[in-house]
Amino acid sequence: MTAPETAVELSGVDKIFNEGRTDAVTALTGVDLSIARGEFVALIGPSGCGKSTLLRLVADLIAPSSGTVTVAGKPARQARLDQEYGIAFQQAGLFEWRTVLRNVELPLELRGHGRRERRARAEEMLELVGLADFARHHPAQLSGGMQQRVAIARALAVHPPLLLMDEPFGALDEMTRERLQDELLRICAATGTSTIFVTHSIPEAVYLADRVVVMSARPGRITDVVPIDLGTRTEATRQSPGFFTGITRVRAALRGPGPRDPGGAHVVLTTAVTPGSPEGAPGAARAGSEAVPGVAPEAVER
Numbered sequence: 287m288t289a290p291e292t293a294v295e296l297s298g299v300d301k302i303f304n305e306g307r308t309d310a311v312t313a314l315t316g317v318d319l320s321i322a323r324g325e326f327v328a329l330i331g332p333s334g335c336g337k338s339t340l341l342r343l344v345a346d347l348i349a350p351s352s353g354t355v356t357v358a359g360k361p362a363r364q365a366r367l368d369q370e371y372g373i374a375f376q377q378a379g380l381f382e383w384r385t386v387l388r389n390v391e392l393p394l395e396l397r398g399h400g401r402r403e404r405r406a407r408a409e410e411m412l413e414l415v416g417l418a419d420f421a422r423h424h425p426a427q428l429s430g431g432m433q434q435r436v437a438i439a440r441a442l443a444v445h446p447p448l449l450l451m452d453e454p455f456g457a458l459d460e461m462t463r464e465r466l467q468d469e470l471l472r473i474c475a476a477t478g479t480s481t482i483f484v485t486h487s488i489p490e491a492v493y494l495a496d497r498v499v500v501m502s503a504r505p506g507r508i509t510d511v512v513p514i515d516l517g518t519r520t521e522a523t524r525q526s527p528g529f530f531t532g533i534t535r536v537r538a539a540l541r542g543p544g545p546r547d548p549g550g551a552h553v554v555l556t557t558a559v560t561p562g563s564p565e566g567a568p569g570a571a572r573a574g575s576e577a578v579p580g581v582a583p584e585a586v587e588r
């Protein structure tokens with residue numbers, strides 16, 4: 287059987303939390319999105335617009351109130367059971383008592399892979415993220431950037447066709463972040479992985495993505511999709527005119543139909559590249575325990 291051409295399909299998706307109660311929140315409304323196999327999609331939008339909710343729907347960590355979510359041609363529930371995706375959050379969410387190697391082995395262990403195969407695959411993944419020499423370290427002995435690379439290695443360990451990432455580089459310094467962006471693109475290209483990447487950084491979205499999906503809050507919905515055509519990213523990309531054009535387009539889309547000058551033209555500021563403000567994401571505290579979906583830290587063998 288050949289893999290389906292469409293990696294992810296959301297159709298008419300609404301998500302209402304606490305539906306029917308006085309504290310009901312419409313997090314997403316009317317979301318239609320189709321992601322091709324091997325495509326890299328960035329999700330961007332103001333805090334609370336439903337980015338994490340969208341990702342959690344694709345991961346089947348929550349269910350839509352209406353509409354359908356399809357992953358690799360099957361219902362999201364089945365795709366989760368078949369481990370069609372790997373997932374990484376802002377917090378690396380590593381298990382402190384396990385070595386780096388055994389953290390990466392975990393999803394393979396849960397999937398019932400034998401010890402030798404597990405070890406070989408985990409070592410291969412650590413090689414891929416440049417951490418082969420740290421396999422026997424514990425997470426606390428690594429920098430934040432290195433921990434995040436371990437989380438990526440773990441997410442990729444089952445060779446998932448789809449990678450879901452929720453602000454995975456949000457807590458890192460700018461230089462580490464740029465290096466990891468390049469590494470991620472290299473890994474995705476080498477493995478043919480499709481990716482949904484949530485970020486609040488406009489340059490990060492433009493640098494990484496084939497398409498930037500722009501969302502707005504209250505109620506959360508997709509307001510624009512900006513195609514990015516920068517070809518293979520190189521040292522020069524971040525200084526290229528195409529990069530800045532992409533940034534300008536995404537920023538304009540984020541502003542939406544805003545103030546217009548007396549002549550009627552859209553006012554767009556293009557001067558500075560502002561790194562997005564850190565987001566007090568409501569999901570942040572919860573996210574760590576979901577780094578391996580459905581597994582509470584207590585439940586993991588030491």
Ligand SMILES: Nc1ncnc2c1ncn2[C@@H]1O[C@H](COP(=O)(O)OP(=O)(O)O)[C@@H](O)[C@H]1O
Nearest residue numbers: 303311313333334335336337338339567568569
């Ligand atoms: N489990 C939940 N229960 C109630 N409301 C929630 C829950 N998760 C998210 N929300 C609300 O849904 C909206 C979207 O949240 P979220 O997807 O985390 O936004 P983002 O990731 O874009 O910052 C917010 O208003 C948030 O408060």
Ligand SMILES: [Mg+2]
Nearest residue numbers: 337338567569
């Ligand atoms: Mg979020």
